[in-house]
Each structure stands twice: as structure tokens, then as C-alpha cells.
Amino acid sequence: MIPEWIPEWLEEKDSYTPPSDGGAFYIRTIKSIGAAMSRLRIQRGHEKKYALPAIVKFILLVCAILLLSINHNGMIMLFFAAILQAYLCTWPAHDIWNILKASGAAGIIAFILFLPAMIILPQNISNNLAVVIKVFLSMEMLSIFNHTTQWNHITGALKKLHIPAIFIFTLDITLKYIVLLGTLIQDLLTSLELRSVGKNNKKYQSIGGVMGVTFIRGAEMSGEMYEAMCCRGFTDDYKE
Amino acid sequence: MPDYSLEGMNEVFAYVLSAVIGVAILVIIFKLISIPFAKRKR
Numbered sequence: 001m002i003p004e005w006i007p008e009w010l011e012e013k014d015s016y017t018p019p020s021d022g023g024a025f026y027i028r029t030i031k032s033i034g035a036a037m038s039r040l041r042i043q044r045g046h047e048k049k050y051a052l053p054a055i056v057k058f059i060l061l062v063c064a065i066l067l068l069s070i071n072h073n074g075m076i077m078l079f080f081a082a083i084l085q086a087y088l089c090t091w092p093a094h095d096i097w098n099i100l101k102a103s104g105a106a107g108i109i110a111f112i113l114f115l116p117a118m119i120i121l122p123q124n125i126s127n128n129l130a131v132v133i134k135v136f137l138s139m140e141m142l143s144i145f146n147h148t149t150q151w152n153h154i155t156g157a158l159k160k161l162h163i164p165a166i167f168i169f170t171l172d173i174t175l176k177y178i179v180l181l182g183t184l185i186q187d188l189l190t191s192l193e194l195r196s197v198g199k200n201n202k203k204y205q206s207i208g209g210v211m212g213v214t215f216i217r218g219a220e221m222s223g224e225m226y227e228a229m230c231c232r233g234f235t236d237d238y239k240e
Numbered sequence: 241m242p243d244y245s246l247e248g249m250n251e252v253f254a255y256v257l258s259a260v261i262g263v264a265i266l267v268i269i270f271k272l273i274s275i276p277f278a279k280r281k282r
Contacts, residue, residue: 075254082257085264093271093278100272 019199031189037182054153099143107136159238
């Protein structure tokens with residue numbers, strides 16, 4: 001039932017502006033780290049129906065990166081660049097964007113690292129630029145491999161190369177749990193942000209609480225994963 | 241085409257490779273430009 005009149009205190013206008021909260025910088029920092037972690041998906045790509053076996057691709061990738069990085073010949077670099085761009089330009093636009101984001105970031109970081117050397121010794125500039133281009137091309141190859149290969153096929157390929165199961169296991173679980181814990185931190189900080197209006201004088205306590213909850217959840221998750229894997233009969237060994 | 245030779249390598253080959261890279265990069269750039277327009281249509 002709706003009353004016909006509204007009480008007076010409801011009609012009054014409130015002007016409440018919460019006091020601005022200065023040092024929320026690290027909360028935002030941690031939140032952006034969490035967001036970056038949760039965005040790091042292991043596999044968002046596609047595997048074509050008639051793809052090469054993952055182990056062949058893996059060996060080819062390692063050989064190509066080695067050849068590219070050891071070689072001093074500009075022709076090889078040009079050849080790699082031509083093949084990679086020609087292959088990449090046949091892809092759908094969104095996948096190209098994902099690949100170029102990763103490799104472009106690596107290239108820019110390499111460029112920034114080499115910038116002082118290029119300024120101090122301008123006669124070596126072509127050499128330094130060659131290294132930057134090599135970094136970019138290697139990252140491009142790696143992202144293409146990652147994008148076109150399913151994660152479980154990669155672990156299978158690693159197993160076929162007789163890499164000990166403990167390494168594969170650590171890699172596998174780490175990558176999966178980085179995503180999970182990143183999502184968790186992000187959610188916790190979002191809820192903290194929603195609940196704290198105005199000035200929060202106990203920021204360090206809240207941050208400590210968030211970290212503590214994340215730690216406890218991590219410990220719980222590891223216990224749950226151990227039990228789940230026991231139930232499924234995991235014998236510490238990966239299938240080839 | 242002496243401008244295309246790299247460290248005394250075959251310049252015809254280098255010329256062709258440069259052409260391939262150029263065309264591919266142009267295709268990639270135009271595909272990337274098309275992303276925002278494709279989104280708007282949906």
C-alpha cells in the first residue's frame with residue numbers, strides 16, 4: 001500500500017558531499033594489477049581443424065626464434081618479417097589486434113630500453129633497431145603460436161619433449177591460479193570501494209584485510225585443488 | 241635497385257620481400273581501422 005503523503009523529512013534536500021579521500025593511490029594500483037592479472041587468459045585463441053601437431057609447431061617455433069636471434073644477416077630478418085606479416089594479414093581483425101598488442105608492447109619496451117644507447121652512440125643505431133625488430137618478431141611468433149594452439153596441447157607437447165612433469169604442473173597451475181587470484185583481488189577491492197564512502201582513515205587495515213583474505217582463499221584453493229585432483233586420480237604425470 | 245640490397249644480398253629478393261611486407265602491413269592497418277566500425281554496426 002502506497003501512502004498518499006510523503007513525510008516531510010523525505011522531501012528535504014540533503015547536500016552531502018563526502019570529504020575527498022586523498023591517498024587512494026595504492027588501492028587503485030593494486031586494483032589495476034588485479035585487473036591485469038585477471039585479464040591474462042591462458043587461451044582465448046582458436047585452433048584450426050587441420051592444424052599442425054603442437055609438438056611440430058613448438059619445435060618450429062624454438063628453431064625460428066633461435067635462428068632469428070642468433071643470425072646477424074638482415075636478409076633473414078626481412079624474410080621472417082615478410083612471412084609473419086603475410087600470414088597475419090589473412091587473419092580476422094580482432095585476432096590481429098590481440099597479437100599486435102602483445103608484440104607491440106614488447107617492442108616498445110625494448111625500444112625504450114635501447115633509447116639511451118641509441119642517443120649516446122648514434123653510430124650503432126641500426127644494430128639497436130635490429131634488436132628491437134627481432135624482439136617484436138619473436139613476440140609475434142610466440143603470440144601466434146599461443147593463439148593457434150590449445151593449452152592442453154602445449155602441455156602435451158612439453159611432455160613429449162621429456163620435460164619433467166613437475167615443471168609442466170607448476171607452469172599449468174600457476175597460469176590458472178594467477179587468473180583466479182587476480183579476479184578475487186579485483187572483486188574484493190571493488191566491494192571495499194563500494195562500501196567505503198568518503199574518507200577512510202584505516203586504509204592500511206583494509207588493505208591488510210584484502211591481502212589476508214586473498215592469502216586465506218589461496219590456501220583454501222590449494223587444499224581444494226589437492227582434494228579434487230586426488231578424487232580424479234591425478235598421478236603427478238601428464239598424458240603425452 | 242641498389243637501395244634494396246642488404247649487406248650485399250640479392251637485391252631482387254630483398255625488393256620482393258619489401259613489397260610483401262608493405263602490402264601485408266597495409267592490409268593489417270586497414271583491418272585494424274575497420275574494428276571500431278564493425279562494432280558500431282552490431
